[in-house]
Amino acid sequence: MKTYKYLFLLIGLSIISCSDLEEEPVGLLAPDGFFKNTTNIQTAVDGSLTHAINEKFWGRKLSIALMLRSDMVSLASNETRRVEMNEFTTLGSNGMISEFWPKTYEGIAAANQAIAGAEDVDVADEIKNPITAQAYFSRAFYYFHLVRLFGDVPYIDAPITDVDAATSLSRTPKAEVYANIIADLEYAKTWLPNTQASRATPSKAAASSYLALVYLTMENWQKAYDEAKEVIDNAGTYDLALDSNFQNLFNAEVIDGSKEPIFALDYNNVEAPDNAYDQIAPMAGIRGDDRNLGGGWSVAVPTLEVYTTWDAGDYRRAVSMDDEASINGTIVPYTQFDISGHQFAKNNPYVGKYARYPGAFARANARATSHNYSMIRYAEVLLIAAEAAVELGDNASALTYINKVRERARMGGATKTGADTEYTFAPSATPADLTGTVTVADVLEERRLEFAFEGIRWYDIARRKMGGAPYNVFDASGLEGAKPDFSADDYLLPLPEDELERNPNLTQNPGY
Known part of the structure; x- marks a missing residue:
């Protein structure tokens, strides 16, 4: 059994400088021994946020998937992974999901490292917490995407180093995921400053x-x-x-x-x-x-x-x-x-x-x-x-x-x-x-x-269940014409097939 194949065995953190966003790891570091000051916390936070600009997340895979699943963008391609997204024939083996699912959890893992590591930094809360709050925000940001896309998902809120624990995680009910997202955002709201130098x-x-x-x-x-x-x-x-x-x-x-x-x-x-x-x-x-x-x-x-x-x-x-x-x-x-x-x-x-x-x-x-x-x-x-x-x-x-x-x-x-x-x-x-x-x-x-073409429309369709009456956006009268393979099950994506194969505690969404 090769432990690197397990998504949730996220032992280390690629430390990345977000000031110039050059994704060059300078080490795979566990929290112990690295987090000595607030600069170290900020480095870990920047690493978390940098995962979002990767081609596997907003750089292409997730952003384009959201476009294709909306009612405003059709496909001009015969790539199977894209066809599945556009026509609602998505399989658990879909090549877009298999890219943005792990990349999302990598961002979460880095946020968890920052939050855990901050406990080792011995400075006043007024100095430390506004930086740590960025990590709470980042974790909420990633989980908010996951829960809207997949519903119940494994919720990880601390670094994982144990193989057995990593391969036995189950799906957390979405109500609990939402409660955790809200708690993270409330913490962030309490400690973050009104404005930052960069949006x-x-x-x-x-x-x-x-x-x-x-x-x-x-x-x-x-x-x-x-x-x-x-x-x-x-x-x-x-x-x-x-x-x-x-x-x-x-x-x-x-x-x-x-x-x-x-x-x-x-x-x-x-x-x-x-x-x-x-x-x-x-x-x-x-x-x-x-x-x-x-x-x-x-x-x-x-x-x-x-x-x-x-x-x-x-x-x-x-x-x-x-x-x-x-x-x-x-x-x-x-x-x-x-x-x-x-x-x-x-x-x-x-x-x-x-x-x-x-x-x-x-x-x-x-x-x-x-x-x-x-x-x-x-x-x-x-x-x-x-x-x-x-x-x-x-x-x-x-x-x-x-x-x-x-x-x-x-x-x-x-x-x-x-x-x-x-x-x-x-x-x-x-x-x-x-x-x-x-x-x-x-x-x-x-x-x-x-918000046309900004990755928002699909989330509106899903939360308002617009595929059916009274909106019927995927019927013949819709902007893209009829989407005959669409069903209510398609408001959620399938979990990646390889994750289910590696972890028997994970279950698939209905309809897949």
């Missing part, structure tokens, strides 16, 4: 915002509203605001100056070992596009209906989608994107958020960019408050918060087309403020447009 470092605002989202997912409407309202009421203290130009949120050259991101994964000019960089732009980019030294790989492509049903007066459509490209030196509309001649080129508008402004560091096809990917931003807090307010019968608050997001969408701004020509969009009357009674469907639709 990639968790702050009090990040902890409170995630608490609001966790409570929303659990359908605890009052607590979701209260947490979101706390962030909104203290936006000045937390240095938060809606960015006046929606495009800025996806511009690596200016994003560091934006007040809208609350917690972000910062790709800070990194092209490190083990694929610690992002590939989202090429995965979703136009095949044969002259931009970025070769354009995209035409894998995750919106259907035409995503574009045609989106009001052309909404500036967010122009930012979110590319409907023009320069292919082999010829500027063409989306109806001619197949002139590249590739079998997977589609005559549809493509995702435009990530290929336009990838920053000076971007490599061919806009890999290894300088993007900051917002995991949660101020607009989402406003819409959390709006949705919770609807459920609480507070229509006045729901109108206030949803219309703040719609008002920003009307401000216009500058963005590029696929031909790299910059256009300025004047302020628009679209989308108009909502009046009358706000419904849950109104808020979900606003979230769909505001």
Whole structure:
């Protein structure tokens, strides 16, 4: 029996510097003997957060899986692992799950090392706890992804060095996982400062915002509203605001100056070992596009209906989608994107958020960019408050918060087309403020447009069970047409097959 094959035998920690995010291990270290000061704790915390920018997590595998499982992105590929995600025929052997499941637990293991190691650092709580709180936040961040994707999951809250313990873990009920997530975020909220030098470092605002989202997912409407309202009421203290130009949120050259991101994964000019960089732009980019030294790989492509049903007066459509490209030196509309001649080129508008402004560091096809990917931003807090307010019968608050997001969408701004020509969009009357009674469907639709292609839509579909009535997003009337293999079991993913083979105490989700 080779112990390195067991996911949960996470004895050591790859210590990584997050200041420049170079993933270069300087040692595999157990807590004993390493943690002597707060700098050591911070190093371990940075190692935990760095796992999230890996290609196996947000760099491609998880982010693209979330896109494909939504109702806004179809597949232009015949790769089995992607086909399974897109068509809801996912198996436990799926090659995307087998990558992001262990990477998520590696991030958790590093957080656990930081928390355990902090006990050996003999300094005052006021000095130590604000750093350790980052590890609590990181652990909650990873488990929140796991519990939404898989339901009951093994919950590990301390370093594991015992082989028998590592191979006998069972699944923790999701209610208990959520309780632990909330406890971690509450600790983080208590000890984190109001602001940080970088939005990639968790702050009090990040902890409170995630608490609001966790409570929303659990359908605890009052607590979701209260947490979101706390962030909104203290936006000045937390240095938060809606960015006046929606495009800025996806511009690596200016994003560091934006007040809208609350917690972000910062790709800070990194092209490190083990694929610690992002590939989202090429995965979703136009095949044969002259931009970025070769354009995209035409894998995750919106259907035409995503574009045609989106009001052309909404500036967010122009930012979110590319409907023009320069292919082999010829500027063409989306109806001619197949002139590249590739079998997977589609005559549809493509995702435009990530290929336009990838920053000076971007490599061919806009890999290894300088993007900051917002995991949660101020607009989402406003819409959390709006949705919770609807459920609480507070229509006045729901109108206030949803219309703040719609008002920003009307401000216009500058963005590029696929031909790299910059256009300025004047302020628009679209989308108009909502009046009358706000419904849950109104808020979900606003979230769909505001966060298009940002990895959020699938989580909304799953928590609101939108595959069935009254939303029916995977029926023939849906944006992607009928998804005949979709069933209620598909709201959860299967646990990795190899994990079940190695640990008989783990059980598979229904339907797999």
